[in-house]
Amino acid sequence: MASTEEDGSVEEKENNNKKRTKSAIAVAWLTFYNIAMTAGWLVLAMAMMRFYIQKGTHKGLYKSIARTLKFFQTIALVEVVHCAIGIVRTSVIVTGVQVCSRIFMVWFITNSIKQIQNEESVILFLAVWTFTEITRYSFYTFNLLNHLPYFIKWARYNMFIIMYPLGVAGELLTIYTALPYVRKTGMLSMRLPNKYNVSFDYYYFLVIVMLSYIPLFPQLYFHMLRQRRKVLLGEIIVEKDE
Numbered sequence: 001m002a003s004t005e006e007d008g009s010v011e012e013k014e015n016n017n018k019k020r021t022k023s024a025i026a027v028a029w030l031t032f033y034n035i036a037m038t039a040g041w042l043v044l045a046m047a048m049m050r051f052y053i054q055k056g057t058h059k060g061l062y063k064s065i066a067r068t069l070k071f072f073q074t075i076a077l078v079e080v081v082h083c084a085i086g087i088v089r090t091s092v093i094v095t096g097v098q099v100c101s102r103i104f105m106v107w108f109i110t111n112s113i114k115q116i117q118n119e120e121s122v123i124l125f126l127a128v129w130t131f132t133e134i135t136r137y138s139f140y141t142f143n144l145l146n147h148l149p150y151f152i153k154w155a156r157y158n159m160f161i162i163m164y165p166l167g168v169a170g171e172l173l174t175i176y177t178a179l180p181y182v183r184k185t186g187m188l189s190m191r192l193p194n195k196y197n198v199s200f201d202y203y204y205f206l207v208i209v210m211l212s213y214i215p216l217f218p219q220l221y222f223h224m225l226r227q228r229r230k231v232l233l234g235e236i237i238v239e240k241d242e
């Protein structure tokens with residue numbers, strides 16, 4: 001009997017140790033990931049400022065930072081995996097929409113349509129994303145290390161109130177500016193007849209993407225407002241299953 005109790009407690013201890021090890025691995029990975037992403041976006045911020053100070057214009061800025069931007073924004077797909085495997089308590093859908101819309105902006109708009117890369121709207125969303133990501137990733141890092149300065153927490157849950165609409169305005173203006181080029185070149189479109197018997201018009205696809213901001217953006221914004229109430233004001237919010 002004694003030996004069974006002992007075995008039981010050994011088993012329990014092992015299970016607890018496994019759980020602890022698993023969460024320690026998750027915490028270690030997230031800490032590494034958030035530090036790397038903070039550093040990546042800081043490098044982008046410095047590269048943008050240096051470019052502007054040296055050249056005195058925003059023309060050519062996108063091209064100069066494109067590779068780093070594509071790298072760090074694409075890596076963010078990992079965040080959808082974090083949610084899916086449950087190591088962060090965030091909705092896969094909310095994170096998926098946020099990350100995919102950014103990747104779409106980078107790869108299928110700004111990177112693919114050279115003529116719009118020098119638009120002010122591109123600089124607008126780049127500046128907003130950069131500020132937001134430095135704040136967000138440093139918030140997660142300090143939070144994981146249990147040393148969160150209040151001003152970072154404050155910035156994470158207040159600055160988005162202005163930054164989110166500004167970023168979205170930059171993105172929508174950029175897509176809008178791209179429309180004439182897309183129509184003129186017929187890029188990424190498939191016209192009939194073709195061997196697959198499929199027709200796809202990228203121009204109308206972009207119009208649909210722009211319209212989809214109307215139902216989707218408020219959901220992201222209200223999600224952040226709920227997070228703000230929870231974290232800054234300590235409100236208990238019962239989330240629906242997503």
Ligand SMILES: CCCCCCCCCCCCC/C=C/C(=O)SCCNC(=O)CCNC(=O)[C@H](O)C(C)(C)COP(=O)(O)OP(=O)(O)OC[C@H]1O[C@@H](n2cnc3c(N)ncnc32)[C@H](O)[C@@H]1OP(=O)(O)O
Pocket residue numbers: 030034079088089090091094095097098100101102104128129132136140143144159160163164165166167168171209212213216217220223224227
């Ligand atoms: C095919 C084409 C499709 C196109 C579709 C188009 C439609 C698009 C419509 C909308 C487009 C929006 C475009 C975006 C523009 C911009 O970004 S503009 C710049 C301003 N942006 C922001 O302010 C971004 C705000 N958004 C976010 O912060 C996130 O992306 C979020 C997913 C929307 C919300 O984050 P969330 O994780 O839910 O909230 P938090 O409070 O930060 O975290 C919740 C808990 O999760 C923990 N956590 C999350 N991530 C991490 C991590 N990396 N490391 C560690 N921990 C993490 C966090 O600590 C919280 O945990 P608890 O404290 O335990 O609750």
